Amino acid sequence: MDSLLCDEVWLTTSPTTTILNHDYGGSFYTTKEDSQQAFDICLQKEIGYMPESQYQDHLQSSGLILARFRAMQWLLKSQRRLNLSCQTVFNAANYFDRFLSMNQCKGWKYWMVELLAIACLSVAYKFGETTHLPLHEIQMEDLDHSFQSSLIQRMELTLLKTLGWRLGSVTTYSYIELLMWNFDSLTSFLLGELTTRVTDLLLSNLSDSKFVEFRPCVVAISALRCVIQDSLPSPTYNAHLDYITRLIPEDQKISKTEKSNDVDLTFSPKVYCIHVIFG
Incomplete structure (x- = not known):
């Protein structure tokens, strides 16, 4: 009898499973290194989904x-x-x-x-x-x-x-905990509020077909950026923006020769339109 198990690679710590407890005081990951490793694995897998x-x-x-x-x-x-x-x-x-x-x-x-x-x-x-x-x-x-x-x-x-029985998809939602985990300087209440707002924003934009051409990591990072820009004071926002910027895949960043005054210098022109859509 053929095995009913599919050929997907299962991870001991699945990067596609977001588990936040109800008061946002805990995490599926125990260290920043674990969270970063899971983030990197998601980046590697997301194109295939x-x-x-x-x-x-x-x-x-x-x-x-x-x-x-x-x-x-x-x-x-x-x-x-x-x-x-x-x-x-x-x-x-x-x-x-x-x-x-x-x-x-x-x-x-x-x-x-x-x-x-x-x-x-x-x-x-x-x-x-x-x-x-x-x-x-x-x-x-x-x-x-x-x-x-x-x-x-x-x-x-x-x-x-x-779908080739490949169901453990990497979606924009896969990144929420991985992104919020590193905001440990925020209070538990504020972290919960930000997480809820990012989740709601991503849910509300599922219906917009314009997002299907963008990588899930870029959409998730853009949603987080929009939320913290509206929710955090400038000094705190700028500090977290530096962290978020480092997470953007290199192929989604703009080169020095492409920079212009009317385009966000963090994202490529194609990715910049996400902010127009979210806005």
């Missing part, structure tokens, strides 16, 4: 922008209705975009998009949650179509095969 190239162009040319928006909105509503973890929602969104980018045909109907969204949420739930959720409860509200369990299960299997 991004949608295929030209995905944004495919969404536009196929008229799927609105369908994707509605699917993401349904995921967010399902999170609140079913009390799902943020990790589950970000994983489901990642599965959705990866699958859609790998099937760049123009014959998508809206019922197919809904079926895909349901399958993505069901698989993400089984991967990340600890309780059982019947399929009829997943599709209880805010959908135009209702599907038999057997059809959803077939879609789940198609999804898993297409």
Whole structure:
């Protein structure tokens, strides 16, 4: 009998699992070295969990922008209705975009998009949650179509095969604890407030297809930067900005010859537009 285990590399300390306790007083990582190592591993892995190239162009040319928006909105509503973890929602969104980018045909109907969204949420739930959720409860509200369990299960299997059973995605949410861990000079209350605001900002922007072309680390860092810029006094903000800047991958930074007065000198011109979107 073939093994049911997939070929993914599992880490003793998973960089894609964000575990913050309820008062934000603890961390899954015990040292800054552990946190930095996990951050580096995420950077190495994240490209392999991004949608295929030209995905944004495919969404536009196929008229799927609105369908994707509605699917993401349904995921967010399902999170609140079913009390799902943020990790589950970000994983489901990642599965959705990866699958859609790998099937760049123009014959998508809206019922197919809904079926895909349901399958993505069901698989993400089984991967990340600890309780059982019947399929009829997943599709209880805010959908135009209702599907038999057997059809959803077939879609789940198609999804898993297409994704190569690679479910431990690196998403923008994977970086939140890794980024906030190093803000140990802040009070527990302020750290919790910042973490919540960054999470909410990233959740609210899941529906915006403009973000799918950017690396998750850049979107997460940009969201954190926007939040601390609005929340911390200038001296504190500048100190933390220096730290954040060091985390940006070199290929996302602007070279000296590219610098200009109308572009943020930390990020490349392409990445700079993230701040316009967030703003």
